[in-house]
Amino acid sequence: MSPEKLSPEEILEGIKKMTIRGAAEIGRKASLALRLFAEREFEADMVKYLAKLESFREKALATRPTAVTLWSGVTKTLAGASAANSSEELLKLVKRNSEEFIERSHRAVEIIAEMGARRIPQDAVLLTTCNSTAAVAAIVKAHEQGKVKMVYATESRPKRQGWITVRQLAEKGVPVTMIVDPAVRYHMKRIDMVIVGADTIASNGAIINKIGTSQIALIAHERRVPFVVCAETYKFSPRTFHGEMVPIEERDPREVIDPEKFPGVGVSNPVFDATPAEYVDAIITEVGIIPPFAAYEIVVHNFGLEILRLEESEKGMTDDL
Ligand code: RUB
Numbered sequence: 001m002s003p004e005k006l007s008p009e010e011i012l013e014g015i016k017k018m019t020i021r022g023a024a025e026i027g028r029k030a031s032l033a034l035r036l037f038a039e040r041e042f043e044a045d046m047v048k049y050l051a052k053l054e055s056f057r058e059k060a061l062a063t064r065p066t067a068v069t070l071w072s073g074v075t076k077t078l079a080g081a082s083a084a085n086s087s088e089e090l091l092k093l094v095k096r097n098s099e100e101f102i103e104r105s106h107r108a109v110e111i112i113a114e115m116g117a118r119r120i121p122q123d124a125v126l127l128t129t130c131n132s133t134a135a136v137a138a139i140v141k142a143h144e145q146g147k148v149k150m151v152y153a154t155e156s157r158p159k160r161q162g163w164i165t166v167r168q169l170a171e172k173g174v175p176v177t178m179i180v181d182p183a184v185r186y187h188m189k190r191i192d193m194v195i196v197g198a199d200t201i202a203s204n205g206a207i208i209n210k211i212g213t214s215q216i217a218l219i220a221h222e223r224r225v226p227f228v229v230c231a232e233t234y235k236f237s238p239r240t241f242h243g244e245m246v247p248i249e250e251r252d253p254r255e256v257i258d259p260e261k262f263p264g265v266g267v268s269n270p271v272f273d274a275t276p277a278e279y280v281d282a283i284i285t286e287v288g289i290i291p292p293f294a295a296y297e298i299v300v301h302n303f304g305l306e307i308l309r310l311e312e313s314e315k316g317m318t319d320d321l
Contacts, residue, residue: 008037008056015070016063018159023199023235024109024133027069028102030060031077035098038091046087053078053094065247066208066272067199072234076101101234108232108286113137116195116230116284122147124192127184127220129154130210131161132197134230136168138284139195143174151176152187156210158255158269181212185219194220198231198283202240203299205277205292207231208248211270217279226281229292233285236298248272 006014011033014020020029037056043049057074064070077098084090116138120126124147128135142148151169153176156162162178169176179187194216200208207213207229220227240246253259253267277292287301 008033008040011036012060012063015060021161022131022133023067023069023197024105024232026064026067027073027234028105029073030063030070031073031098031101033060034074034077035094038094042087042091044087046084046090049087049090050081053081053090064249066249067235068237068239068246069199069232069235071237071239073101076234105232105234108234109134109137111286112230112232112284113141115289116228117141117145117147119193119228119282119284119289120147120195121192123149125150125152125190127152127154127187127191127194127216128165129162129196129213129216130156131164131168132209132230134232134284135195135197136165138230139169139174140172143169143172148174152191153178154181154184154212154216155179156212157181159271161210184212184216188219188223188225191220191223191225194225194227196227196229198229198235199272200240200246201229201231201236201283201292201295201298202246202274203237203295204240205280205295207275207277207280207283207292208246208272209275211273214273214275214279217275221279227275227279228281229283231283231285233287233298233302236295236302238299238303241296241299246272246274248274 011029015026015029020026034056038053041052057078060074061071077094079097080093081090084093112134120142126139128151139148139151151174153162153165155178166176166178196209196213198207198209217227249271251269251271253269256267256269280292282289283292
C-alpha cells in the first residue's frame with residue numbers, strides 16, 4: 001500500500017519493521033506521518049494540539065534510533081511551531097514544512113547523483129554496500145554517461161538489502177555482481193572506487209552506515225582505493241556537536257539465526273557501525289563535495305549558528321529549528 005494511504009501509526013510501524021527503510025526514506029516518511037497525524041488530530045486548543053504533536057514526534061523518534069534523518073524530518077516538520085498564533089496556523093505550518101522537507105530531500109538526491117557521477121572515473125569498477133538511494137542514484141547517472149564497467153554489491157547480511165541494490169541496478173541495465181560480505185577484501189584489488197550512503201554523519205566526520213561499512217573502508221584504505229560517501233546535508237547530526245553519541249541500533253537476534261535451533265547461543269546484531277573520518281576521501285552532498293572534516297560548516301549551513309549553542313539548541317531540538 002502506498003504510504004499516503006497508511007495511517008500515521010502504520011507508517012511508524014513500517015519504519016520499525018523496516019518495510020520502510022533507508023535513511024532518507026525514513027526521514028521523509030516520518031515527516032509525512034507527522035503531517036497526517038496533525039491533519040487527523042486537529043484541535044482548536046493550541047496547547048493541547050502542540051502537546052499531541054510533540055508526543056507523536058517522540059513516538060516517531062523511538063522507531064529507529066540511528067539515522068538522524070528521522071530526527072531531522074520530524075524536527076524540521078515542527079520548526080517554528082511554538083511561534084504559531086493558532087491551531088489553524090500551526091497545521092498550515094506543519095503541512096508546508098513537511099512538503100518542503102520531502103521535496104528538498106528528493107531534490108538533494110538528484111543533485112548528489114549529478115555530482116557523484118562526475119566524480120566516478122571512466123570505465124569504473126565500483127563497490128557499494130547495503131542499499132543507499134543516493135549512492136545508487138549516482139551510480140545509475142554515471143552508467144547513463146557510459147562510465148560504469150561493473151558494480152560489486154555486497155549482500156549485506158543479515159537483512160540482505162544488497163538484493164534490493166542489485167535488482168535496482170540490473171533494472172537500469174548497470175552491470176552488477178553480487179558478492180557475500182566477507183568477499184570484499186578478495187575483490188578490492190579490482191575496485192576503482194567505493195561508493196556508499198550514510199545514515200548519520202557525526203561532528204568529527206565519522207560516517208554511520210550499515211554494519212560492515214567500516215571494514216570496507218579499512219580495506220579500501222589498505223589498497224588506496226577512494227572511499228566516497230553520498231549523503232544529504234540533513235544526515236549531518238547537530239546532536240553530536242553537543243556530545244551525544246550516535247546510538248547504534250541493535251535488532252532482533254532472529255534476523256541472524258533462529259535461536260531455537262541454536263540453544264545456549266547468544267547473538268549480537270548491531271546494524272550500523274562508524275567509519276572514522278580518516279578513511280573517508282569525500283562526502284558528496286547537495287551543496288558540494290566536501291571532506292569529512294567539514295561537518296561543522298555543513299551543520300552551520302543547514303541549521304544556523306544557533307544550533308551549536310547548547311542553550312539555544314535545547315529549545316531548537318524540540319521545535320524551533
Ligand atoms: C540502510 C543504510 C543505507 C543508508 C543510506 O540501512 O545503511 O546505506 O540508510 O541510504 P537500513 P539512503 O536498511 O537498515 O535502513 O541513501 O537511501 O538514505
